[in-house]
Amino acid sequence: xxxxxxxxxxxxxxxxxxxxxxxxxxxxxxxxxxxxxxxxxxxxxxxxxxxxxxxxxxxxxxxxxxxxxxxxxxxxxxxxxxxxxxxxxxxxxxxxxxxxxxxxxxxxxxxxxxxxxxxxxxxxxxxxxxxxxxxxxxxxxxxxxxxxxxxxxxxxxxxxxxxxxxxxxxxxxxxxxxxxxxxxxxxxxxxxxxxxxxxxxxxxxxxxxxxxxxxxxxxxxxxxxxxxxxxxxxxxxxxxxxxxxxxxxxxxxxxxxxxxxxxxxxxxxxxxxxxxxxxxxxxxxxxxxxxxxxxxxxxxxxx
Numbered sequence: 001x002x003x004x005x006x007x008x009x010x011x012x013x014x015x016x017x018x019x020x021x022x023x024x025x026x027x028x029x030x031x032x033x034x035x036x037x038x039x040x041x042x043x044x045x046x047x048x049x050x051x052x053x054x055x056x057x058x059x060x061x062x063x064x065x066x067x068x069x070x071x072x073x074x075x076x077x078x079x080x081x082x083x084x085x086x087x088x089x090x091x092x093x094x095x096x097x098x099x100x101x102x103x104x105x106x107x108x109x110x111x112x113x114x115x116x117x118x119x120x121x122x123x124x125x126x127x128x129x130x131x132x133x134x135x136x137x138x139x140x141x142x143x144x145x146x147x148x149x150x151x152x153x154x155x156x157x158x159x160x161x162x163x164x165x166x167x168x169x170x171x172x173x174x175x176x177x178x179x180x181x182x183x184x185x186x187x188x189x190x191x192x193x194x195x196x197x198x199x200x201x202x203x204x205x206x207x208x209x210x211x212x213x214x215x216x217x218x219x220x221x222x223x224x225x226x227x228x229x230x231x232x233x234x235x236x237x238x239x240x241x242x243x244x245x246x247x248x249x250x251x252x253x254x255x256x257x258x259x260x261x262x263x264x265x266x267x268x269x270x271x272x273x274x275x276x277x278x279x280x281x282x283x284x285x286x287x288x289x290x291x292x293x294x295x296x297x298x299x300x301x302x303x
Contacts, residue, residue: 012270034233094209126181146300
């Protein structure tokens with residue numbers, strides 16, 4: 001649970017740095033690119049410092065081991081297959097990570113911040129449902145109550161009467177929900193079958209692919225580089241990397257159906273507290289109610 005706490009703090013830190021970036025009118029694409037590049041470089045350094053790519057022996061072909069994965073109830077790849085698995089899943093996850101960012105921006109323009117934020121956060125339902133259906137990670141009845149309260153708190157924080165009045169489900173918001181959910185689920189996909197020693201390789205490819213896609217948009221939009229936005233991006237990169245790093249680590253001991261609601265609603269609490277103490281923002285009444293529900297939900301999900 002300690003790793004899940006660290007992942008939650010890192011996730012909230014990302015949001016708070018992005019909030020600062022918005023306050024100083026930083027270019028979002030430039031900040032994002034610098035963020036992904038920083039996370040990629042740190043991942044590369046971690047791989048190099050641990051000599052992860054040295055002494056890996058191929059005992060079986062990857063496709064042979066993959067067939068075991070499909071036919072056996074539980075299977076963990078060897079070192080060689082874990083490396084291949086990290087590259088494949090990490091590259092696909094990188095596409096999901098950046099695409100969810102693009103559709104978040106698109107959804108904000110089409111649907112507003114409240115609705116977009118809600119569907120983005122509700123993406124946790126995807127890894128929750130898949131973990132129950134595929135790996136039979138059923139929460140207890142008490143944990144189910146906590147999960148329902150956590151989802152209710154997400155709706156309270158993000159939705160308002162105005163946003164509900166103009167609620168119109170467009171393709172962009174459905175894609176945002178699916179892409180964000182699959183981006184989160186990719187962490188579980190790697191963790192469930194790959195060796196934990198090679199999670200840095202998985203993260204390396206996540207952020208490499210996301211960086212290359214982000215760089216493409218910078219070139220296409222002809223974004224001008226400036227030091228301020230790049231430095232903000234560097235500040236986001238570290239918590240961004242370790243948010244996924246600690247989340248993967250936490251999934252070793254915490255059920256996915258419980259970990260993701262805790263991860264999501266816990267970040268809401270830290271974001272609100274950070275906004276209050278750092279940016280001197282008042283915590284709205286509905287957010288106070290949501291935080292109260294979150295605290296109850298967290299207690300129930302940890303019983």
